Amino acid sequence: MFTNKSIDSVWIQLMLLTLLSAFIAETADTGLAVIIIVAVTIGYKGRMIVDHFMELIHANRYIRASMRLYFYVIPLMIVLAYLFPEAIVRMTTLR
């Protein structure tokens, strides 16, 4: 799935995924399924750019791991923020 790809095909995939996001924005009401689709889309697009446009797939492992991690953490935060908003409010309210 994440092996060497031509950057032409990566670009086309990224464009199509953007149009899918636009379609979701205009048509779907947000629910857990939409949140997960959006989070996975962010993770996938980020990974494609990191691996193939930045060419980190064969570069320094620490840089590659850090950049890939970012696109695991942010999508996970989107899902968690949707599932547990009260917990965020509790943690960020001054008493």
Place this chain on the structure above:
Amino acid sequence: MDAAITADSAQMGRNTGSQTLSAQHHVPGGWPIWVGIFSEMTEFAMMFIIYFIAKAHYPELFNEGPTKLNTLAGVLNTLVLLTSSYCVAKSMQAIRRDDTTACVRWLWLAIIAGAAYLLIKTWEYHWNETMGISKDTNTFFTVYYYTTFNHMLHVGWGSAAVLWAIFGVKRGSFTAQSHGGLEAVAVYWHMIDLAWIVIFPLLYVLR
């Protein structure tokens, strides 16, 4: 003769192995640009955390806010930024072939896409104004303006860096053998694209 061929093959194997090992230690653009990139990614992560906190406190504003934004502008900006990143990636392939003409052409296309982003964003801000939207409208729009304007500044100086790279290629400063500076500009430009990959769905898609 067979022994000579075997020795050559073994040498080639060693070369391929060491090249792979060297690629695995390769830091595209050098460490200094990565200090900058990680700092910028941290800055954007802080903005995303602020978004999550503000959304948890004001869910109605953050559900309603994206419906008032110009989705077309957001989509067009995503498409032009992805295209500009693609052009920069193609320019890197061109410089490795020592094809400086193609490299410069791809970099100019990247700048045109960057300029298109800035024009679309300016039009979007103007459209917001005509719809009565400003940074003070509510917390959602404060977060929206702070995040997108900050990102817009990055596109502005990123475009200036790509312009600098074009003159570098034309001067002969970057070649197939030595193009670290161009690589630094390329990875920085991709970072700007990565930030928008997150900003677009957070502000325009999720409700």
